[in-house]
Amino acid sequence: MPTLNHWVLTIVCPDRPGIVHAVSGAVVEASGNITESQQFSSADTGRFFMRLQVESAADRETFRTALEPIAERYTMEWRLDVVGRPLKTLVLASTAAHCLNDLLFRQRAGQLAVDIPLVLANHGSLRDLAQFYGVPFESAPVTNAEQKAAFERRIIEAVEEHDIELVVLARYMQILSPKLCERLAGRAINIHHSFLPGFKGANPYRQAHARGVKLIGATAHFVTSDLDEGPIIEQNVVRVDHSRSASELVAIGQDEESRTLTQAVKWFSEDRVLLDGARTIIFR
């Protein structure tokens, strides 16, 4: 008996009747059994989104043969991947350890299907942490325009060298150039340390303290050149009260930052995040 593969299939196309029947027909053709299925028709953009998990002994070529005529008929973009394949992920970091620690701990614990060939940082202080988890680490200062350009060239180089599929800004704290943002569009995730759209920009915890908010939060979003305006992937909040100073808010918020970023990376690595204009579809 042939081994069963577990495939994840995502499709996006203009919405119209018959898509599910057509796609499930292709799955039947590839001797597949649908084990998970989620779909969404966007009233905003008229597009149809679908994510399937399929058990099948068939190989990629068989699926391709079955899917291509349908893809053409429905003007469909599709993507087929193996469930659980580790995503090639580049992590950018600075001095704050909590997000990097959470990503590496969960990766090792088998809870996060990413393969991290490199951590790039603008400080050397997280080197030990990366090394403990056996992940190569490079740092270079980014304190002027020249260094910044060099650092971004190194990012691009690393992306190509390692076939990077996802870039994670794990509290990297540097603004990427518009050109790099564009190049990484749809495959770079940032964690912003506030509940967007409140408190954009610098020092959000100080802003939150001054405003006296009763909940603080974190937002994982795609990086775009429009700072802190990229499509939101995940958000979390935690209750605080008047007795917390701005610096205590920082410590309290770090838990939300790391779990929000890790959650976003996890969903992305599982092909659960699709883009619908400025919004994300999350097939949890």
Next chain:
Amino acid sequence: MPTLNHWVLTIVCPDRPGIVHAVSGAVVEASGNITESQQFSSADTGRFFMRLQVESAADRETFRTALEPIAERYTMEWRLDVVGRPLKTLVLASTAAHCLNDLLFRQRAGQLAVDIPLVLANHGSLRDLAQFYGVPFESAPVTNAEQKAAFERRIIEAVEEHDIELVVLARYMQILSPKLCERLAGRAINIHHSFLPGFKGANPYRQAHARGVKLIGATAHFVTSDLDEGPIIEQNVVRVDHSRSASELVAIGQDEESRTLTQAVKWFSEDRVLLDGARTIIFR
């Protein structure tokens, strides 16, 4: 152009490949467009569960014709209903107003698709509330076995008279007889004022206080003769601290009770609750 109907179709059958393709084929045959779709394969019972929402100008007979051969082939139970059709609902109450108030308020506000032809209570104190919402109200004391039997006969009578599809125990506080539980199996929902399986039985808030728990909760579940052991539909909790007396816990918990019960009723009315042995599948 014919009017589009919005249908909800739920199916349950033994899991095997090809079901989605077959069902979506029937939808195509009935000129339908799938607007929502959820499915689940139970590893525990080997059963497959699906809920679809479908836009179609076709009538019920057309769907039946398309579905019946498939239902036979896959040993499928199916149920087709109109999205938003108010569910005929009988509410049982006692003296506590919060659950009844929430159900009636949301029903009137258009947030809960139920039609409540009658409230039956073992006390008269909620009569005014029911009347304000224009809902017939009957009460009769239930203080001995004879009265209890009479009350249960009235329940059965009301269920038949009004074609009741759901019985809601909105803090009714009386235990239904095993016979009545059986008769209403799968269509009676109770709210238990604790986070099951902790604190079964009477006075759960007193138990919670004595035990010093840090969260209290509520559980909406199907009524079975095995008290407080019916399949769980929804649960919520709220944080409490040491300073709360048992009677304060009661007041705090009431919010969780009413929102948990209303949520369970809402999901049930939308055909989102399916039974898989002792567990529920909730297609949220």
Next chain:
Amino acid sequence: MPTLNHWVLTIVCPDRPGIVHAVSGAVVEASGNITESQQFSSADTGRFFMRLQVESAADRETFRTALEPIAERYTMEWRLDVVGRPLKTLVLASTAAHCLNDLLFRQRAGQLAVDIPLVLANHGSLRDLAQFYGVPFESAPVTNAEQKAAFERRIIEAVEEHDIELVVLARYMQILSPKLCERLAGRAINIHHSFLPGFKGANPYRQAHARGVKLIGATAHFVTSDLDEGPIIEQNVVRVDHSRSASELVAIGQDEESRTLTQAVKWFSEDRVLLDGARTIIFR
């Protein structure tokens, strides 16, 4: 044996050593037993805040005699009230029922110590609801400047006539004039249907949908002339996903609005809300 009264004492003064000892000395002098105590020293403003609950057979005059010398020595503002005394509350409403319903239901249920002598609305549609709870209701259209001025005069008149201590804008949907805001400063609470400071202004749910946020919320705050910028009293959020339309967000958000507003009113009625510049101290 004389009856014990339950007093709530709040004090605000510049922070310096010895305050607690001085105040607790005055309580001893008035034969009181402190049953609840909370305090906060604001690093932002250098002010000290305290809230005590005290059991004592003494009358108000005895407390005054004991407190006045201390108040002078510490430049202290203080306020003594009877625990549970219903606060004279004027409610402003429009067409949305959920906030008014929650306030009235909880008031009747004994969970909210307010006395509502009047509901003023710019529409007549909530008259029945108010009447069911036995609360006088007046409505007048507010569609031009003249009507608005008349409505505000009626508000001021009602505040004086009924010795109103709190004005609650229960989704009133009209902007109060700067002059009225100033007059009601520190005793008017509004519910904003978003998680401030995100989505200020009109149609916040539409904004939230467009931005694709993953949590929506509500904010209860003091009314100031700086719209949606008044000191925040309470906030809550609820998780939503991509499948929710803007109008569904409205329905989902209403629960957060009503429970957030009711919570803020409850805390205010219990003297748990103190102002520290643009922030609130909440002694929960």
Next chain:
Amino acid sequence: MPTLNHWVLTIVCPDRPGIVHAVSGAVVEASGNITESQQFSSADTGRFFMRLQVESAADRETFRTALEPIAERYTMEWRLDVVGRPLKTLVLASTAAHCLNDLLFRQRAGQLAVDIPLVLANHGSLRDLAQFYGVPFESAPVTNAEQKAAFERRIIEAVEEHDIELVVLARYMQILSPKLCERLAGRAINIHHSFLPGFKGANPYRQAHARGVKLIGATAHFVTSDLDEGPIIEQNVVRVDHSRSASELVAIGQDEESRTLTQAVKWFSEDRVLLDGARTIIFR
């Protein structure tokens, strides 16, 4: 000008009027300024609990002199410590890394004032993790009664050798003997991987799956010989749905376990956890 110390003072005594005045008088005598204060009168046991933070240039002896007469008069137990002094903490572990990782990461990040001179484990697999954080690690198998007795002797020895003030069972998975439980009473904290009192004993996630609960949780509690019945310190829950297998529940629950345990340890290390019979007072 002398350096200000930050002291934390906790007191427990029978409740009666005048305690706050007396204690705050002693603080004045020691030239202290109260910066934080919390109190609770237990209706269940008639005891009074208080926690103060005090700024003062005075030394311990001065406080002792000021407090002792009061302590005698009110039959008061009191404890004075320096805010932020790291608590001598022994961690017991097994194979699961998540709780130990969270404790060590936060300790290093300066968020948890503990000093961990030793990790004792019944497996060697977490040695690398401990070493990365520079914490001594010992392991010995515990597979029979003799080994268990030897391991417990090593625990007692380590407690004495390092003046251990707190023993943390970070998913240690072994039941301590009644004798050891008694010896460590009030200073050993365990994390139970369910929302107690539901699902006591082994395999709680399997039980939770079978019962189909909609929220799973974790409970940090003091260790007593009555397994899973010790006073609860903290609890958290997370929402799950029907699609989660028992093993997925395990992974999902781990986050709640580690943050619940770390929170309990943090509160304990800050003298915020007091015992009132079978319940805990948590001065958050």
